[in-house]
Structures are given as structure tokens and as C-alpha cells.
Amino acid sequence: MIEFFADxxxxxPALRERLVKTWIKEVAASYKRKVDQLYYQFCSDEHILRVNQEFLQHDYYTDIITFDNSEGQRIAGDLLISLDTVRSNAEEASVPFDEELHRVIIHGVLHLCGLNDKAPGEPEQMRAAEDKALELLRSHLKPGEPFLL
Incomplete structure (x- = not known):
């Protein structure tokens, strides 16, 4: 089950939910994982900062926090996404908001599938995996069709 909520x-965001859910499952399957329960919560910078401070003892804003509840090959978790940070990251990278949002959505899934992005070389591997996943999503859309409704 994959669910989306907003504070x-x-x-x-006006997600193409059926498509996004299928895409998430396809990406997980490419890592030999099955989706169990994923709960996405869209929030503000202030909310994600409080969670980051309280649960991770980090005093900074971030685009996503992934709480991993996976067992074995079944991925599960709570994924908190700051739409404020996604928007500012999109502007900084000169990419559309909808693309950056989907990059962050799949970033959390990739963490649940075992990818990391802290050690040397890992950020590049994560970015390549995100890019591959975004291409998969694009393959489900008509040329030029946006990710969001």
C-alpha cells in the first residue's frame, strides 16, 4: 500500500497517483524488493526541521526524511517531504518543480532498497539511480507530458 498525505x-501536489504507485513498485522490483506500506507526508520546512531535530538530532532543513520499517525484501516506511525545500532545490538546480518532487519521492524508495548517499561515490550512484528511475517514469508519459496533473 502506498498512501500520500499533506499537512x-x-x-x-496533484500527483498522478496510480502512475506514481506503479512506478514506485517497478523501481522497487528492479532492486528485488516488494512494496509493503509506504506513507508519504508532504509538509513545510518548519515541520521537517522539527522532525529532523527531534528524531535525528540534525539542526537543518532537508527535502526528505525516510523512516525505514522494512523487513527482508519488503520495503516499508514513513517518508516526510518538505515541499518548501523541494521547491527551492528545483529553483537552484534550474529544473521543474514536478521533476524535483518525483526525484525526491523515488530517493526515499531507493534508500529503502539499500542505496546510500553519504560515503564517497555514493551520491553519484544515488543520482544515477534517480535519473534511471525518472527515465522509467517518463517512459509511461506521452512526450512533453508533465509529471503532475
Whole structure:
């Protein structure tokens, strides 16, 4: 089961939910994993900062926090995404918001599948995996069709 929620103070992105859920499952399957329960919560910078401080003892903003509840080959977790940070990262990278949002959505899944991005060489491997996953998503869309509704 994959569910999407939004805090009261943010506008929930207009995801193509059926497509995104299928895509997440396909990416997980490419790592020999099955999706169990994934709960995405879209929030503000202030909310994610509080969670980062309280649960991870990190005093900074981030685009995503992934709480891993996976067991064996079944991935499960709670994924908290700051739409504020996704928006600012998209602007900084000169990419569309919808592309950056989907990159972050799949970034959490890739962590649950065992990829990391902290040690030398890992960030490049993560970015390559994200790019490959985004290409898979694009393959489900008509040319030029946006990720969001």
C-alpha cells in the first residue's frame, strides 16, 4: 500500500497517483524488493526541521526524511517531504518543480532498497539511480507530458 498525505498548511501536489504507485513498485522490483506500506507526508520546512531535530538530532532543513520499517525484501516506511525545500532545490538546480518532487519521492524508495548517499561515490550512484528511475517514469508519459496533473 502506498498512501500520500499533506499537512494542513501545505497544498498537496496533484500527483498522478496510480502512475506514481506503479512506478514506485517497478523501481522497487528492479532492486528485488516488494512494496509493503509506504506513507508519504508532504509538509513545510518548519515541520521537517522539527522532525529532523527531534528524531535525528540534525539542526537543518532537508527535502526528505525516510523512516525505514522494512523487513527482508519488503520495503516499508514513513517518508516526510518538505515541499518548501523541494521547491527551492528545483529553483537552484534550474529544473521543474514536478521533476524535483518525483526525484525526491523515488530517493526515499531507493534508500529503502539499500542505496546510500553519504560515503564517497555514493551520491553519484544515488543520482544515477534517480535519473534511471525518472527515465522509467517518463517512459509511461506521452512526450512533453508533465509529471503532475
Amino acid at each position: 494542513e498548511d501545505v497544498v498537496r
